[in-house]
Amino acid sequence: MALSIISRNQGVLASSSDTSAILQAGITQKAFTRLIAQYPYVNSSEEIAQYLKRSVDSVVGPVSNATKDLTYAMDRLSSGNGLIDLYKETRNETYRNAYIALRGSVNLNSRNAEDGLWYFVYPNWSYLDGMYSLAPFYAYYTTLLDPHNATAIADLMHQLDLLWTHCAAANGTGLLVHGYDDSKTAVWADPQTGASPHVWGRSLGWYTMALVDTLEILPRKTHPSDWALLRARFRQLAGALRTAADPASGAWWQLLDQPGRAGNYIESSGSAMFVYSLLKGVRLGYLDSGVPAYTDVATRAYSYITDTFVVNNGNGTLGYNGTVSVCSLNSTASYEYYVGQPISYNSVLGSAAFVLASLEYESFVAREK
Incomplete structure (x- = not known):
């Protein structure tokens, strides 16, 4: 099923204006992260890992400004764990900037x-x-x-x-x-x-x-x-x-x-x-x-x-x-x-x-x- 999701190009944010797709990216990242952890040595693990990275990369630009993040529902935070994981792996500052912005958006979020x-x-x-x-x-x-x-x-x-x-x-x-x-x-x-x-x-x-x-x-x-x-x-x-x-x-x-x-x-x-x-x-x-x-x-x-x-x-x-x-x-x-x-x-x-x-x-x- 994971490979079928990849074949359909799903779980990748294609446009920053597509507010519903950000949750699709987040749950795809969580599912693929767990899949790789459970089956790290299957033949498709590298393909799945690369697609996971592609999904995380797709949200970096749209979520890297805490104020702009409020134009998305709380679903925006679903990619936060994937961003942290990729920063830990690569030390690429763009991932760090993105998850810090997401965390900042929690503080800015309207409250009752x-x-x-x-x-x-x-x-x-x-x-x-x-x-x-x-x-x-x-x-x-x-x-x-x-x-x-x-x-x-x-x-x-x-x-x-x-x-x-x-x-x-x-x-x-x-x-x-x-x-x-x-x-x-x-x-x-x-x-x-x-x-x-x-x-x-x-x-x-x-x-x-x-x-x-x-x-x-x-x-x-x-x-x-x-x-x-x-x-x-x-x-x-x-x-x-x-x-x-x-x-x-x-x-x-x-x-x-x-x-x-x-x-x-x-x-x-x-x-x-x-x-x-x-x-x-x-x-x-x-x-x-x-x-x-x-x-x-x-x-x-x-x-x-x-x-x-x-x-x-x-x-x-x-x-x-x-x-x-x-x-x-x-x-x-x-x-x-x-x-x-x-x-x-x-x-x-x-x-x-x-x-x-x-x-x-x-x-x-x-x-x-």
Whole structure:
């Protein structure tokens, strides 16, 4: 699938005006970084490494000015770890300038009355989506380059905590809705919490991956209480996801709070993200109780995803189907809106998530042998 992504020239920022493509570059970089780490000696590793560099290079110019960075959503931060890694490898100052600008843009980012970061330009709106880009970068930058900055780690935890608190689903499932409006004035905002009305699978996937990836980066010894809280939250969410898996397919709905409702469907990007998160949580020991239940759910979902959404294109490449294009809170955020958004064939947001899920699945299978 990684080579198929390369064949389609995906995950490379072609234009600084394409604000949606910056997240596609970021998740491609994360997937390819993990792939090379897991399979450093396969024949394609050098090709994948060169493409990874090409993806990182493509974002350097657009993100190297902290003020200009604010013209992008928080998705801009998804390339931060790749920029740091390439600077460590090459000592090329252009990479350093870019990740310093990204870090500076966090300080410049607009915030609501509770000091929560706006996801983009919409006043006082915070999305789960942004945490996959923010949290692992914030943790990586701080622990590696600014380890005595306790304020930064406190801010990181605060952002995750605000979303956890405001976005708790009203139906008691333990899931989180898409986002919240701190001013409670949006057409979709709950009058008490500001929360949006629905649990969108991919936004929850971003947040779940943010938790497990940040747990891997944040040093447990130097941040024991923060690390313990992140693990507790991840465990709670993992349990809720295990319960929310569709009994028939084993995977997850586009809207997790409306299972089986007419128009709803099993969605491939969020499902892959949950498989990745659960299996990674087991591998790293974050889910150290009830492990068989988590691996059973995740491997069953992975089999469904592979059988249902992976497409043999007949030309040596694989396609990936079933990924919803874009769902934004800059909408009615209604049920009809979420299930009415188009499906994007070969969306790299889905296929790169599938690469990540596949790496965790293959690691699990190897351990079981």
